[in-house]
Amino acid sequence: MPTPMPHKLVTLQRHVIEQQARFPSATGDFTLMLLDLMTAAKLIAREVNKAGLAEVLGDAGHQNVQDELVMKLDEFAQDRIYKAMDHGGHLCCMASEESAELIPIPPEYPHGRYVLCFDPLDGSSNIDANVSIGTIFSVHRRKSTSGPGTLEDVLQVGNNIVCAGYVIYGPSTMLVYSTASGVSGFTLDPSIGEFCLSHEDIRTPERGKIYSANEGNAAYWGEADRAYIEHLKTPEKASGRPYSARYIGSLVADFHRNLLYGGVFLYPADRKDPKKPQGKLRLLYEAQPLAFIAEQAGGAASDGTQRILDIVPRTLHDRTPLCLGAKLDVQLYDDFVRRYGGR
Ligand code: AHM
Ligand code: MG
Numbered sequence: 381m382p383t384p385m386p387h388k389l390v391t392l393q394r395h396v397i398e399q400q401a402r403f404p405s406a407t408g409d410f411t412l413m414l415l416d417l418m419t420a421a422k423l424i425a426r427e428v429n430k431a432g433l434a435e436v437l438g439d440a441g442h443q444n445v446q447d448e449l450v451m452k453l454d455e456f457a458q459d460r461i462y463k464a465m466d467h468g469g470h471l472c473c474m475a476s477e478e479s480a481e482l483i484p485i486p487p488e489y490p491h492g493r494y495v496l497c498f499d500p501l502d503g504s505s506n507i508d509a510n511v512s513i514g515t516i517f518s519v520h521r522r523k524s525t526s527g528p529g530t531l532e533d534v535l536q537v538g539n540n541i542v543c544a545g546y547v548i549y550g551p552s553t554m555l556v557y558s559t560a561s562g563v564s565g566f567t568l569d570p571s572i573g574e575f576c577l578s579h580e581d582i583r584t585p586e587r588g589k590i591y592s593a594n595e596g597n598a599a600y601w602g603e604a605d606r607a608y609i610e611h612l613k614t615p616e617k618a619s620g621r622p623y624s625a626r627y628i629g630s631l632v633a634d635f636h637r638n639l640l641y642g643g644v645f646l647y648p649a650d651r652k653d654p655k656k657p658q659g660k661l662r663l664l665y666e667a668q669p670l671a672f673i674a675e676q677a678g679g680a681a682s683d684g685t686q687r688i689l690d691i692v693p694r695t696l697h698d699r700t701p702l703c704l705g706a707k708l709d710v711q712l713y714d715d716f717v718r719r720y721g722g723r
Contacts (some may be wrong), residue, residue, distance in 0.1 A: 383549060385389070389573065389576060389577075390576065390577035391574045391576055391577075392418055392575035392576075393418070393557060393579070393692055393720060395414060395577060396411050396414050396678075397411055399559050401439070402561070403488075404505060408582075408701070409470050409492060409493060410419070410494065410519075410543070412472070412541070413465070413468060413492070413496075413519070414543065414557075416464045416465055417461070417465065417517065418467050418555065418575060419464050420463075420464035421545075421553070421555055423460045423464075424457045424461075424500075424547070424549070424566065425553040427453065427457075428507075428568050428720065429509060429553075440660070441508060444675045453504060453507050453656055454500060454504045455478075457500035457501040457515060458478045458500040458501075459631065460478075460517070460665040461474075461500055463667075464554045465491060465496060465579065465635075466485055467485075467486070467489045467490065468492070469490035469491075469492050471491075471496050471529070472491045472492055472495060472515065472529030472531025472533060473491075473495055473520065473534065474495070474496045474497070474529060475495070475497045475498075475534045475696055476497070476500060476665070477498070477499040477502075477664075477697075478499075482529065482530075482534060483484075483620070484695065485529070491526070491529065492522075494521060494542075495521075495522055497517065497518050497533055497665055497669070498515065498517040498665060499515065499516040499517075499662070499665035499666055500515055500630050501509060501513055501515060501659050502515070502516055502630065502631050502665075503629065503631060503632060507676070509716075511628060512547075512550035512612050512630055512632070512633040513628055513630055514539065514546050514548045514549060514630070514636075515547040515549075515632075515699050516631075516632060516669050517545055517546070517664055517669060518543070518664075518668055518669040518672065519541065519542050519544065520536045520541060520542060521540070526719055528585035529598075534664070534693075535694065536693070537690065537691065537692045538667075538668040538671055538687075538688055538689030538690070540549070540650075540670060540707075541557065541560075541668065541672045542559065542560065543559045543560075544668070544669035544670075544672040545557030545558065545669065546632050546635075546669065546670070546673070547632075548633060552567050552568065553567070553568040553570075554566065554636070555568070555576070555577075556569070556582070556639075556673065558676040558677075560676065561676075562577065562582075562673075563582040563676045564577060564581065565577075565578055565582055566578060567586045567601055568622045570723060582640070582677050582703065584638070584640075584674065584676065584677040584678050584706060585641075585643060586706060586708050588617075588623065588641075588709050589621070589637055589708050590626045590637070590642065591609060591612045591623045591625060591643060592626050592628075592634045592638060592646070593609060593646040594627060594629065594712060595609065595625070595627075595646070597650050597652055600608075600650035600651040601648050601649075602648065602720070602723045603720050604716045604717045604720035604722070604723055605646065605648040605716075605723065607716055608716040609646070610660055611716070612644075616636055623643070626643070626673065630686055631647075631661065631666055635670050635674075635705075638704075638705045639677055639705070640658065642705075643705050643706060643709075644710060645706070646700065646703050646704075647660055647661050649701040658698070658700055659699055659702065660699065661693060661699060661702050662699055662700065663693050663700045664696065666702075667681065667704075670704055671689050672689065674704055678707065679704070679705050680704075680706075680707045680710035681703065681704045681705075681710065682701060683700050683701045683723075684713060684717035684723045685712060685714070685717060685722075685723070688700065688702065688704075701723060704715070
């Protein structure tokens with residue numbers, strides 16, 4: 381039986397071009413940049429999909445700036461995004477979870493108006509077990525006026541994001557993005573090599589029914605975090621039914637499921653690693669972009685004391701506690717943090 385067609389066929393390319401038409405003064409720069417990124421996503425999807433067959437599984441034999449083991453596919457994804465984005469003339473610099481320093485645009489190429497921050501392959505510790513993983517990205521307008529991009533261009537508050545999204549490499553590959561007018565999801569049709577609109581105007585439920593947290597770390601959490609999760613698990617407290625626990629340990633996959641079904645993701649500050657008192661997740665490459673998507677879909681994101689999008693990054697690899705997902709569940713988390721006098 382032929383695959384049923386959606387009621388209208390819209391490719392990502394067309395969608396991005398149509399979004400651009402909303403801004404009469406747009407030069408097309410931004411559109412072309414997103415299309416370059418889309419190409420990189422397709423290359424990564426191709427490699428991830430054949431990961432078990434090719435010699436691409438396993439670690440690359442060294443650690444990154446975060447002291448985490450780098451996988452071969454991390455390096456592949458980093459390289460493809462860099463090579464797709466370095467010469468288009470749209471970016472003034474990039475920053476990646478896998479690079480200790482700012483990534484400059486080579487001097488022989490023009491420097492553009494935008495900054496790209498990305499996590500090339502999030503959840504990569506899951507790669508060898510064939511679990512869904514993802515790429516996360518955000519785009520800011522540069523602050524400096526010309527020439528190579530600077531730290532000031534990258535260390536911007538999330539409120540300045542002009543576009544953010546993620547690609548999830550799962551049973552199918554999906555790209556979900558927002559340019560601050562709602563959230564749209566596209567599924568890659570591998571037979572034609574196109575991302576096609578499959579999830580129009582994604583809205584997340586106001587209250588969820590799922591919680592996602594690495595409860596194995598609860599002994600290292602603060603009291604507010606423990607009490608909050610306990611609350612969600614207690615039927616009498618959690619509006620009559622306990623929340624279901626779902627934790628893949630791959631942020632994009634956990635976030636994507638919760639976005640569609642309704643839920644809250646929590647990675648609190650913990651005392652497991654004295655070098656990482658703010659928890660594990662990175663503000664620029666994970667928290668900010670997903671907070672932007674969550675808010676655009678009607679959800680919320682907080683560190684317990686403030687909106688993630690209000691936090692000003694101080695360094696390229698700042699970490700932040702993260703509560704992300706359904707609006708009422710995130711508000712409740714903030715209430716717990718207040719009630720317990722802090723995290
Ligand atoms: P990574 O960027 O090195 O892949 O680490 C981030 C990942 C997230 O995808 C996930 O939410 C988290 O680490 C899981 O951490 P933990 O194993 O501590 O639960
Ligand atoms: Mg990551």
